[in-house]
Amino acid sequence: MKNPRPFLEQRRERRGLLRAGLAAAAASSGLAGCDALSSNETAVAVLRSAERLSYGAQRALGRRAMAQEFSPADIAPVFRPNGTTMPLGDGYAAMLANGFADWRLTIDGLVAKPLELSLAQLQAMPTRTQVTRHDCVEGWSCIGQWKGVRLSHVLNLAQLKPGAKYVVFHCLDQMEEDDERSLYYGSVDLDDAFHEQTLLAWELNGKPLPVENGAPLRARIERQLGYKQPKYLRRVQVVAGFGDIGAGKGGYWEDRGYNWYGGI
Template identity: 75%
Template sequence: MKKAKPYFEQRRERRSFLRAGVAVAATGTLAGCDSLSHNETAVNVLRSAEALTESVHRVLGRRAMAQEFSPSQIAPVFRANGTTSPIGQSYAAMVADGFKDWTLTVDGLVDKPLELTMAELQAMPTRTQITRHDCVEGWSCIGQWKGVRLSHLLNMATLKPEAKFVVFRCLDQMDEKNEDTMYYESVDLDDAFHEQTILAWELNGKPLPVANGAPLRARIERQLGYKQPKYLHHIEVVSDFSDIAGGKGGFWEDHGYNWYGGI
C-alpha cells in the first residue's frame, strides 16, 4: 500500500493546483496540459495580481477597510479549515483545563514585553466585526468576531524604532513528525495597526471553538485565510523575518505562497 503523504504536503499540493487554476481561469490563454501546480506562467500571473493588490492597499494605507456585513448574513456554521485540532499532549491539556494557564506573549523589538492572560485581554477595549473569510481554496464564509485590536497591544508594548513586522507564532504543528513545522505568519505594521486587525477570542457570540483557533486567533481582514493564524500564543515584533523558519514570513509562504495575501 502506498504510504500517505503528511497532511501539510497533501494540502500544499491541493492549494498549488487551485492557485494555478485561478490564474489560468483569469487569463483564459494558458494551457493546462501538465501539472498546473508546476505551471510557472500561471503562478506568475497570480503573483502579478497580488502585487497590484498590495500596491493599492499601500497607497490607501490604514484607511482601506474590508467590507463588513449585517447580522442576517452570518453563516449558521462558520467553516473550519486547515488544522481543526493541534496535535500533541500540551494543547490537549490546555483544552482540558479550559486554557486556564494559557498566556499570550508579546515581545521582540518592544520596550515593554507583555505576558497576558485571557482575562487580561478580555478586560481591554474590544472590537466586534462581521466580515467575510476568503480562503485561497476558493470558498468564503461570513462570521462575527470579537477581540482586542492588535494595535492596542503594540501600543502598550511600545515598539522600538527598528520594528517593521509582527510575527504570529502558533500552537499548530503541521507535521506530527517534525517539531520545526509550527505554523507562523507575519504582517507589516500597516496591517498590524489596521482598525480591523484584531486578536479574536469569540466567534458568532460564543467562545472561539477549537476548530476555529481557540483560544485566540488573528483576524487580518484585508488578507486571505492563510494570513489569519489560529492557536496563537506568542507575538514577536521584528525588523526582518529572513532568519525565521524558511525565511519567507509564514508557513505557507515557505512552501511557495506569496507573503502578501491581500484581497
C-alpha cells in the same frame, strides 16, 4: 490624497478575479487545502498576480482602507473551518482540558515592555466586534462575526522600539506530525498590524472561539486571504525582518511557495 473610490472599486474587482482563479486552480488540482495549492503552478501564479496588483493599491490608501463589513443577517450558520482543526500533541490538549487557564500570549521582540497576557487579561481590554468575510485561498468564502481586541492596542501597550517593521505570529499548531519544530507562523507589516479591523479574536458568532477555528485566540487580518489569518496563537513577535525565522519568507506557506503578501 486622491479620492479612494477608484482604488476600492479596483480592489473589489481583483477580489472577484482572485477568488475565481483560485477556485479553478483548486478544482484542477483534484485536492483541497493549502498544501495541495502550494504545489499547483496555476494557484501560485494567481497569488503572485494578485500580490503585484493589490499591494500598491492598498498601501496607497494605508491604514484607512477598510474590508467590507456585513450585517448579522449575513452570518453563516456554521463558520467553515480549514487547515488544522485540532493541533497535534499533548500540550494543546492539556490547555484545552483546563479551559486555557494556563495559556499565555507573549508579546516580545522589538518592544520596550514585553507582555505575558492571559485570556482573561485580553478580554478585559477594549473590544471590537465586526462581521466580515473570510476568503480562502481555495476559492470559497464564509461570513462570520468576530470579537476581540485590536492588535494595535496590545502593540501600543508593549511600546514598539525603533526599527520595528513587521509582526510575526507564532502558533501552537504543529504542521508535520514527525517534526515538532514545524509550528505554523505568519507575518504582516505595521500597516496591517495597526489596521482598525486587525483583531486578536477570542469569540466567533457570539460564542467562545471553537477549537477548529483557532481557540483560544486567532488573528483576524481582514484585508488578507485566509492563510494570513493565523490560528492557535501563542506569541506575537515584533521584528525588523524575518530572514532568520523559518525559511526566511515570512510564513509557513510562504516558505513553501506562497506570496508573503496575501491582500485582497
